[in-house]
Each structure stands twice: as C-alpha cells, then as structure tokens.
Amino acid sequence: xxxxxxxxxxxxxxxxxxxxxxxxxxxxxxxxxxxxxxxxxxxxxxxxxxxxxxxxxxxxxxxxxxxxxxxxxxxxxxxxxxxxxxxxxxxxxxxxxx
Amino acid sequence: xxxxxxxxxxxxxxxxxxxxxxxxxxxxxxxxxxxxxxxxxxxxxxxxxxxxxxxxxxxxxxxxxxxxxxxxxxxxxxxxxxxxxxxxxxxxxxxxxx
DNA sequence: TTGATTTGTCGCCGCTCGCCTACATTAGCT
DNA sequence: AGCTAATGTAGGCGAGCGGCGACAAATCAA
Numbered sequence: 001x002x003x004x005x006x007x008x009x010x011x012x013x014x015x016x017x018x019x020x021x022x023x024x025x026x027x028x029x030x031x032x033x034x035x036x037x038x039x040x041x042x043x044x045x046x047x048x049x050x051x052x053x054x055x056x057x058x059x060x061x062x063x064x065x066x067x068x069x070x071x072x073x074x075x076x077x078x079x080x081x082x083x084x085x086x087x088x089x090x091x092x093x094x095x096x097x098x
Numbered sequence: 099x100x101x102x103x104x105x106x107x108x109x110x111x112x113x114x115x116x117x118x119x120x121x122x123x124x125x126x127x128x129x130x131x132x133x134x135x136x137x138x139x140x141x142x143x144x145x146x147x148x149x150x151x152x153x154x155x156x157x158x159x160x161x162x163x164x165x166x167x168x169x170x171x172x173x174x175x176x177x178x179x180x181x182x183x184x185x186x187x188x189x190x191x192x193x194x195x196x
Numbered sequence: 197t198t199g200a201t202t203t204g205t206c207g208c209c210g211c212t213c214g215c216c217t218a219c220a221t222t223a224g225c226t
Numbered sequence: 227a228g229c230t231a232a233t234g235t236a237g238g239c240g241a242g243c244g245g246c247g248a249c250a251a252a253t254c255a256a
Binding site: 001 | 099100101102103104107110113114116117118143144145146147148149151152155156158159160161162163164165166167168169170171172173
C-alpha cells in the first residue's frame, strides 16, 4: 500500500501491530524504542527518526519500497517476482472447469 | 526497489536527484529543507525527520509503499494494476510466432 | 459492574536535530 | 592548468525529540 505521509505510516504500523496481536509495549521492546514513541508514531508524528521507523517496520516484518523515475525496479540481490507457468495454469483451469 | 536502511534512502535519493539533473540546492528548495540536510540524508542519516524525508521523496516524484501481513495491497483510492487481457496477449503471440 | 490490561498524556532532562553562515574540497567545464 | 559550480565540513543556536516514571483514560473479559 502506498504511503504518502507520516500519518499513513502511523495507521499502517498500528494496523500491522494489531494484526499480529501485539501490544505497544511488546512492539516497543521488539523494535528497541520507547513505548511512548510507538504511541506517537501511530498518531502520525512527522518528526520521528527515520532509523527508528525502519526498525519498527522490521520488527513487524514489513517491507518498504521506493518507485519512480531513475530508480531500478529491484536490486541485484532482490528476489524477482516468481515466474508463472501460464500453460500449467491454463491446463489446470480446463481440467476443473469442464 | 526495496529500502531497508537509512543508507538505502540516501543512495536512492541521490540517484533520483542526479537522474533529474538537480543540485542539492535545488532539491533542498523544492523539498523545503536546508541544503545541509540533503547532504546528511544522502549520507544515510539515521535520525532524520520522517516528514522531511517524505517531502523530499515527493519533490523527486518518488512513491513509497509498504507490504506485509495485515497490510492491504492498495487503498480504495489507489489505482490498481491494470487488468491484462490474456486472450489478446495469447492471440498476438500466436500471430507473430507462427 | 469490577478488575486488569492497554493506551494516551504529563513533566523533566540530556541530547541531537536542522538551519544558518562561512570555509574547504571536489567535480565539471573550456 | 584555471575557473566556476557543486559538494562536504565546521561551529553556533534555538527548538524539539525521545526516554523515563507516574497517572489518567479507555478497552476488554468474566
């Protein structure tokens, strides 16, 4: 999902945290930040430290990506989208739907 | 491209800036930050303000997105990936390859 | 409702940010 | 080489961060 503002970050972090059934306290420990900081980032703090934000995303197992002119789609080390065997998909479909 | 650390942010911002032929001064003005700040973020400053980072990405026309468990692929307002007419693709393929 | 957990808010305080000006260094020209 | 623009660095400054402990308020379960 696209992220345009610090408020978006807050909402998504909170959403992911709840989806994992974590409390602010647990997330704070896991991300090595204060609980207070979690409260603030979830509220959309603009002046939050970039590094802590990324620690938090990592603690939630979330990945961040940038796209735009002049930025390659992936890095060498990144795993590209898995190739799809269209033929197999179509065969399977024919077998089940008729 | 995936972004895991503040250093990644720096490299990508610099890369995008150069791809647009902008100087640090120009980017700084466009993003409403100090030139000094651009120097630091490009060097991978961990404690940079989240808000300014996003202003800068916006000034470079870069988009940020988050992915992971519990985070929807897109927001209502976001434009989904364009649907592909597989039939047309296959037809075209057959026409050219045989 | 009651009790317990979770979340939000407050004040304090050391530390660092980010802007500014000015200077040093490096790149990119002809 | 020589000049100019661009980039990196330094010191100083006000402002705000983020951690802490302690409370309030809200949420949830039985």
